Amino acid sequence: MTNDADALFLVEARQLVESLEQGLLDLKSRPDDRALIDGVFRDLHTLKGTGAMFGQVELAQFLHDFESAFEAVREGRIPATPALINLGLKARDHVTTLLDGGPSGPGADLLADLQDLVTGAGDAAGVEAPDWSLTFHLAPDCLVLGARPQGLLDDLRSVGASGIEPVLGRLPDLRAMQADRLYIGWRMTLPSTLDEAAIRDVFLFNEEGLEFDLHRDGSAEPQPEEDPPAAMAAQPKGRERAMMRVPAERLDEMMDRVGELVIAEARLAEIAARLGDPNLVAVAEEIKRLATGMRETTMSIRMTPIGSITGRFRRLVHDLNDTLGKEIALEIAGEETELDKTVIEMLADPLMHLIRNAADHGLEPAADRRALGKPEAGTIRLSARYSGAEVVITLADDGRGLDTARIRARAEARGLVAADAELDEAAIRALILAPGFSTAEAVTELSGRGVGMDVVKRTVEQLRGSIDIDSEPGHGTQIHMRLPLTLAIIDGLLVEIAGERYTIPLAAVEHIIELPDEHATAGNRTRFLDIRDQLVPFLRMRDLLDSPGDPGPYQKVVVVTAGELRVGLTVDRIIGSSQTVIKQLSPLHASLKTFSGATVLGDGSVALILDVPQLVAFGQGRDSMEAA
Structure with a gap:
């Protein structure tokens, strides 16, 4: 081959x-x-x-x-x-x-x-199989190609065929008959001891155009075999939708090329606007339209339903039933939800670990569930849904829930948190994501070594996502992961802060307002805005980024969503929206969690892309320290 x-x-x-x-x-x-x-x-x-x-x-x-x-x-x-x-x-x-x-x-x-x-x-x-009943027609042009029906019938007799008789229903009128065409089929009985493969092997060199009906006497005729995969068929049949397979690396290369095209298109638009030549502006607009279409088509090719990896989760739960001696039901919702293929590939192992964790730690043994009035079979539910330009994936179980007191005690024993540290319930639950954390009393093949959940968190962060944990003692645990649809090209809002340009993912932007005069100076410590009769906290981006100088008049507030939170980000100027090609930061800058990457602008300069969830978390932590 x-x-x-x-x-x-x-x-x-x-x-x-x-x-x-x-x-x-x-x-x-x-x-x-x-x-x-x-x-x-x-x-x-x-x-x-x-x-x-x-x-x-x-x-x-x-x-x-x-x-x-x-x-x-x-x-x-x-x-x-x-x-x-x-x-x-x-x-x-x-x-x-x-x-x-x-x-x-x-x-x-x-x-x-x-x-x-x-x-x-x-x-x-105690069932004895009935004999086989076989009816077949060779291809009408098989004689031209050298087929020998008599030899084929002899081969069938040699394996036990009996009662052979011709099938004459396709004989045409004598005047329409052609000497080199085969119009006759045959019907016969074959011994029950033969398996189907042995019978089919007789027709190994006559499969092209063969019509083959084989079934047990007295049984319903089986449905016809599906066509072989298009790539393997000798002569593929016509289909309503032709399919083609290409190596994944070619899709990655195509996405890279589209990204460079988007950057080049932005530079062309910048030059055309600066020169003001109507012909050049028209060409730039046409190229922008084509580049946008190419981007959307390429991204749609890369999108993969999450159902493409859920099969392995069903097998995992099947095996865990035996390994743990528990009856576990896996429910899956939203399998048609699509994500970038890179995101899907990176999610498979973390989701496998979360399911193992839920089965091992979360679900109680059947006897305990009976005593609690729960069904003996525990349930693990995996669901996926769209939320704007993000996908929310939730892994939930109906088990015992998280014991926050035990989690804190174990974290203190392992030196992961100080004994006098003040932590709310959410922060304590988040400790299970810390490296080296485990509440297992003994090491098993499934758990106990303190690795796994930290890998889940690290993977989600690499995907520019966020992870939240909810739990109610006795009623189970839910782990929510919010992930971007794609990692390659996004729509971004370009803003200016202290003379520097930054990009905010447009999917996270809810709306933009003027910063009220009473909040324009940093001396005003009030950090909330009344927006549509709701109090929304806001962060002064100049302070977070340690930018020099004083802000000018007419500052803007970009209201963004981070998970379930709405937060305002103050900026000096709104430049506009644009397609943003995400370039990864160098290893030297990878620790800057508030930035998810960078993009090249139309004039060749670079703008950092703000990671909204990380930025909001950083701002909240900084406010807490200042308040203390």
Whole structure:
């Protein structure tokens, strides 16, 4: 295989593996669902077939027996028991190992377990499979291509075909008949001992244009197989929406190019406005329109539904049921909510840890839940929703909640907080995000080493997001993460503070007002504005940034939202809105949490991008210190 073909096979195979896993997990709760059984069988069959096509012999051989087992389930000869489904999940894991180049040895043990399970289930069911009924038509032009129907019929007889008879319903009028066209099909019976794969193998070199109907006598005809993936079909069929796969790095490179285009467009607009040439201004406006369209299209390509990673969470909860001996239900809402693919990729591991934490620490054992009047099965709920240009992801459980007294005691014992420190409930809950913090009494494979929650916090901060924790003792815990839709290009509000220009993410801006005269001087310590009959705190940006000089007249207040808070930021001048290409700060400046990056303006100068949640937190902390 070429490198491209190998990469293409791995992409398609991993998608089939994910689909297989989801089918098995769904089948555990709906073991009699015929559509699910058919779906699992199709995934196994397609994965086996494409593996053989691309030279993955060990993979194809391993999947052959598992396909036969689920064929027996599909035909009603054995039930889809939890034991069979668990074995199927282990087989899925082994397939992943084989795709990663791992050893094939463990597969033999799985196949032995499968054989014992299927034999025992078949004996218990006491069902004897009926014979196969086969009807097929070869492609009408197969004779021109060298097919030999007589030889094919001989091969079918050699595997036990009987009662062979022609199907003549497609014979045309004698005057319309062409000598090199095949109009006849055949119908026959095959022994029940044959598996479907062995029958299909007879048609290995006659698949092009083949019409194939195989089912057990007396059973409903199975639904037709799905078309093979477009990338792997010999001659792809027409589709309503053509799909194409491209490597992720090409999307990243495309996004970088679009970012540079946006910067160049801003510079062109600046030059056109300065020169005042009508023709140049018209061209600059057209390029701006095209650059905006390119930006929106590229960003839409990069957007990925959060449902693309929730499958692994369902598998995790399935395994945790056995590991912890608890009955856990996972509920997911908002799977269609989309985020930038980079954000999605970085979120997967933190969410896995939060789910493990909720299952291990949050949910009580069944006996304790019964005593508390709760359902024996604990519930973990993952939800995602849009909030402006952000997405709010919430991980909640209905467990015991956080014990703030215990959290504080453990934090003091580990030196994470002073014994005389004054902390409110929210601050105490936030201690579980500190590095090295753990309330576990013993180290297990799931928890106890004091790592994990700090990684969650660090990842969310890297994504320019924020994390909040709510909890009610006895009623569970909710962890809310607010994240930007994209990390590449945003709409920004350009402002001036003490002669320097800064960008505020436009999604965080609620409205802009004039700073009242009574608040214009720093000597006035009142830090609240009456805006639409609500008191809104405001921060003097000159003070926060330690800017020199005195502010001029007519200061503006940009009212922004940070989580559930509304805060005003005083600025000297509003310059306007613009597309903002986010450039990461150097490692030397990475500790400046109040800035999420920088952007290049139309005149080539650089403006820092304000991180609103971090800025508000910094301002509140500074006010508290001054008040003390």
